[in-house]
Amino acid sequence: MSDTTLRNATDRVWPEDGVTRVPAWIYSDPEIYAKELKVFHYGKTWNFVGLDCEVPEPNSFKRSWVGERPVIITRDAEGEIHVVENRCAHRGSLLCWKNRGQAKDITCPYHHWTYNLSGDLMGLPFLRGVQGKGGMPRDFDKSKNGLTKLRVAVRGGSIWATYSDEVAPLEEYLGPEILMRLDRLVSRRPLRLLGYSRQIVESNWKLYWENSRDPYHATLMHPFLSTFGILRTDGDYHSVPLQEGRHEYTYSQYDPELKNKTSEASKQIKSIHSDLEVKDKEVVSSVVDEFKDGMMGAFQVFPTILVQQYFNCLVVRHVIPKGVGAHELSWTYFGYADDDETINRLRLKQSNLVGPAGFVSLEDSEVLSLMQPVVESCPDSVQVLEMGGHGTEAQSTMMTETLIRAFYDFYRREMGL
Amino acid sequence: MSDWVRIADASEIADDEPFASEWNGEAIALYRHEGEIFAIGDICTHEHVRLSDGWFEGDRIECPLHQSCFEIRTGKVIEGGPASEDVASYQVKVEDGAVFVKRGI
Numbered sequence: 368m369s370d371t372t373l374r375n376a377t378d379r380v381w382p383e384d385g386v387t388r389v390p391a392w393i394y395s396d397p398e399i400y401a402k403e404l405k406v407f408h409y410g411k412t413w414n415f416v417g418l419d420c421e422v423p424e425p426n427s428f429k430r431s432w433v434g435e436r437p438v439i440i441t442r443d444a445e446g447e448i449h450v451v452e453n454r455c456a457h458r459g460s461l462l463c464w465k466n467r468g469q470a471k472d473i474t475c476p477y478h479h480w481t482y483n484l485s486g487d488l489m490g491l492p493f494l495r496g497v498q499g500k501g502g503m504p505r506d507f508d509k510s511k512n513g514l515t516k517l518r519v520a521v522r523g524g525s526i527w528a529t530y531s532d533e534v535a536p537l538e539e540y541l542g543p544e545i546l547m548r549l550d551r552l553v554s555r556r557p558l559r560l561l562g563y564s565r566q567i568v569e570s571n572w573k574l575y576w577e578n579s580r581d582p583y584h585a586t587l588m589h590p591f592l593s594t595f596g597i598l599r600t601d602g603d604y605h606s607v608p609l610q611e612g613r614h615e616y617t618y619s620q621y622d623p624e625l626k627n628k629t630s631e632a633s634k635q636i637k638s639i640h641s642d643l644e645v646k647d648k649e650v651v652s653s654v655v656d657e658f659k660d661g662m663m664g665a666f667q668v669f670p671t672i673l674v675q676q677y678f679n680c681l682v683v684r685h686v687i688p689k690g691v692g693a694h695e696l697s698w699t700y701f702g703y704a705d706d707d708e709t710i711n712r713l714r715l716k717q718s719n720l721v722g723p724a725g726f727v728s729l730e731d732s733e734v735l736s737l738m739q740p741v742v743e744s745c746p747d748s749v750q751v752l753e754m755g756g757h758g759t760e761a762q763s764t765m766m767t768e769t770l771i772r773a774f775y776d777f778y779r780r781e782m783g784l
Numbered sequence: 785m786s787d788w789v790r791i792a793d794a795s796e797i798a799d800d801e802p803f804a805s806e807w808n809g810e811a812i813a814l815y816r817h818e819g820e821i822f823a824i825g826d827i828c829t830h831e832h833v834r835l836s837d838g839w840f841e842g843d844r845i846e847c848p849l850h851q852s853c854f855e856i857r858t859g860k861v862i863e864g865g866p867a868s869e870d871v872a873s874y875q876v877k878v879e880d881g882a883v884f885v886k887r888g889i
Contacts, residue, residue, distance in 0.1 A: 471868070472830075474831075479849060479850075481830075481866050483866065489850055489864075489865055490849065490851035490852065490866055491850065492848065493848060494851055495839045495846075495848075497848075509851075
């Protein structure tokens with residue numbers, strides 16, 4: 368056993384070269400992971416938990432997660448949204464086992480303690496015992512034994528939760544650039560839920576977090592993107608870190624002519640297979656510019672989601688940590704309540720681009736799950752992040768790792784590393 | 785149950801002790817309170833359990849499972865528990881030591 372594996376997380380020292388080097392131990396050290404959950408997910412952040420179209424009417428619920436903790440989003444009889452821990456206040460058993468549904472109250476399967484949809488304990492069997500024997504003490508106070516309630520914020524059709532009393536209001540936490548992009552997708556029209564994909568990726572959550580801040584890999588590892596002109600190195604592209612690295616967004620102007628052009632840049636990329644064909648071209652060629660701005664893009668809201676628009680496919684990727692070496696990716700596809708049949712069909716068709724077996728996305732989880740055992744086996748190795756220089760500023764190119772550097776700039780401050 | 789139905793002997797119903805009965809598959813509980821006999825439906829409207837197994841105090845019965853309370857005079861649910869619907873209520877008359885009930889108040 369090397370010294371590294373015996374060292375305490377608190378003794379960890381970041382490499383001298385700052386954010387251009389990322390030490391591999393951050394992907395496998397259980398103490399680092401525990402601290403991340405405490406500082407990030409259970410700390411002063413807003414966690415995305417779901418969309419309002421997932422709890423569409425009074426008396427509905429949806430399971431979600433904040434960090435590793437299971438939570439339930441509920442909409443009570445009055446229509447108000449709550450987020451409570453999915454953990455019985457009695458013995459800690461998982462209360463709600465169903466992903467979504469309708470209910471007037473929540474009853475624990477273990478001892479049948481019953482809570483209302485705002486998390487208050489309504490009753491428990493045999494409170495007064497049986498035939499004068501047993502039961503709870505007289506001073507047992509139901510009002511003090513409800514579910515743990517999280518602070519909730521709703522923005523347009525998006526629902527957020529936090530354990531923190533100190534974190535700034537959601538709007539301030541997101542900031543104007545993210546708010547504008549979030550509102551563009553979820554606040555202008557009522558949402559319609561189209562469906563889910565869910566997958567377990569056997570890698571530390573940060574490997575995925577970096578992956579979605581890494582436009583450099585996109586045209587190389589995902590041949591589908593370059594072949595069909597969805598994203599090209601010679602297209603217009605912007606990588607913009609926000610709030611000193613906390614959040615970020617990327618965007619490009621969609622150019623339907625780009626796929627017919629060749630340029631010096633595109634010839635350099637080996638993975639552009641011009642002989643790759645797709646039988647149903649509608650998945651890449653039929654686009655409705657529904658926001659009237661020709662913009663395609665994605666944004667990341669720390670620490671839980673990447674929201675992405677591929678043509679008319681709108682999807683939230685929810686990154687849910689599942690131990691130091693795994694995370695779940697929960698993809699929620701949505702459209703709008705007033706969508707016509709044409710655009711609804713396009714959204715569904717284009718959703719084939721993403722998800723666990725997506726034409727574009729399938730390589731990510733494969734590469735990352737093979738990467739995890741490698742970084743685990745070499746905790747003292749470092750990653751090199753010099754594409755686009757050493758800085759953390761916004762850049763108008765895909766050929767940059769500025770977004771990852773900006774993230775680690777933020778990460779180191781928050782984690783004290 | 786549009787007619788009076790004989791359901792118990794008055795002597796069977798003790799003070800402040802619920803008496804569980806049944807007529808034609810309908811669970812009915814009888815209560816003696818301040819000298820008078822009352823009858824209401826005996827299955828909680830929240831979960832399927834006999835209310836007469838619960839806690840009878842004053843003029844209310846408390847469900848043994850989740851403490852929903854019902855008025856024994858009217859069957860009306862009292863706000864605060866998980867049940868939100870009333871149980872059935874019955875008229876009661878005692879003739880020659882026999883208890884008769886009939887739907888409604």
